[in-house]
Amino acid sequence: MEKQTLTILIAVFIGCFTPRLMAQESWIDDSIHKGLITLNTEYDFKALVSNDTIKNTSKTLKNINNAKKYFDTIFQTDLDFAVLFIENHKWNTYAYFPPPGMPQAGNGNVILGLDKSVVSKEVEKMITQLPDEYLNALKPVYGKNIDLDLFYRETLSIHELAHLYHFKKGTEPQRKWLQELFATMAMYAFSKYNCDACYEMMDTYPEFTLRSGDGRAEFKTLNDFEEKYVQKLSPQNYEWFQMQFYKNAKSIIESNGDAILAKLRNFLIQTDLSTTDKLSDAELIIRLEKEVGKEVADVLANWQYK
Numbered sequence: 001m002e003k004q005t006l007t008i009l010i011a012v013f014i015g016c017f018t019p020r021l022m023a024q025e026s027w028i029d030d031s032i033h034k035g036l037i038t039l040n041t042e043y044d045f046k047a048l049v050s051n052d053t054i055k056n057t058s059k060t061l062k063n064i065n066n067a068k069k070y071f072d073t074i075f076q077t078d079l080d081f082a083v084l085f086i087e088n089h090k091w092n093t094y095a096y097f098p099p100p101g102m103p104q105a106g107n108g109n110v111i112l113g114l115d116k117s118v119v120s121k122e123v124e125k126m127i128t129q130l131p132d133e134y135l136n137a138l139k140p141v142y143g144k145n146i147d148l149d150l151f152y153r154e155t156l157s158i159h160e161l162a163h164l165y166h167f168k169k170g171t172e173p174q175r176k177w178l179q180e181l182f183a184t185m186a187m188y189a190f191s192k193y194n195c196d197a198c199y200e201m202m203d204t205y206p207e208f209t210l211r212s213g214d215g216r217a218e219f220k221t222l223n224d225f226e227e228k229y230v231q232k233l234s235p236q237n238y239e240w241f242q243m244q245f246y247k248n249a250k251s252i253i254e255s256n257g258d259a260i261l262a263k264l265r266n267f268l269i270q271t272d273l274s275t276t277d278k279l280s281d282a283e284l285i286i287r288l289e290k291e292v293g294k295e296v297a298d299v300l301a302n303w304q305y306k
């Protein structure tokens with residue numbers, strides 16, 4: 001073969017494949033992987049740790065892999081992502097926001113604690129001062145010494161993974177509460193239909209918290225949530241909102257099953273503020289009812305605090 005012909009062939013070959021390679025380029029922000037150790041796992045997604053002598057990740061990774069299989073099926077995709085486990089003292093170097101150990105997701109990364117999370121420690125301290133009758137509701141699920149990482153890390157890692165399934169296509173939802181409701185509905189459906197051991201771990205702590213009422217929440221409207229979101233609400237107030245979303249998510253999945261999840265994900269993506277105008281509450285209620293389901297529209301229409 002003449003050199004020139006070979007050059008043309010190579011050019012054609014590269015020409016054909018470049019767009020394809022570019023289309024498949026990863027969306028994962030690996031700039032925050034620098035300095036982390038990659039774990040050898042049997043899974044398709046990347047797992048990294050800030051310290052490989054701490055061995056407490058295998059159960060969590062297995063659970064995340066099961067959730068990936070479920071979410072890939074219902075959302076008809078094959079999502080690429082990385083899971084990072086970070087020690088508390090290195091948290092601020094790698095994570096998007098404090099406190100150490102608080103599960104979070106963005107740019108293709110799920111970030112989880114490698115040590116006991118600061119949130120779990122604080123809540124456990126508070127809870128252990130409660131009378132035995134309250135503690136006895138938690139002990140069968142979270143252990144005699146009450147380990148709330150079984151909720152904050154194990155359970156919430158699935159909520160965070162679910163966020164990546166809409167973040168990949170858009171990160172500016174019409175409302176933050178709607179994206180939170182979506183991630184919690186997805187977490188609920190996974191734990192309910194795909195993981196027997198997960199359900200009690202997911203459900204017991206929120207039900208316990210919901211029973212304790214809303215005395216500790218200073219802000220309660222959905223507008224408050226939009227305006228203040230994570231950083232401008234106290235941790236207790238933010239958790240109060242998340243628990244209200246949990247209550248709604250539970251009731252929506254219990255009465256609709258999981259088919260509604262793909263509709264809500266499509267809605268989040270199609271109405272992302274990067275491509276569409278902001279809808280008023282009245283417009284949002286009409287569109288949600290038509291395109292997703294009445295139960296989701298009702299979360300906004302029937303929110304108790306106006």
Ligand SMILES: [Zn+2]
Nearest residue numbers: 159163180183
């Ligand atoms: Zn969330």
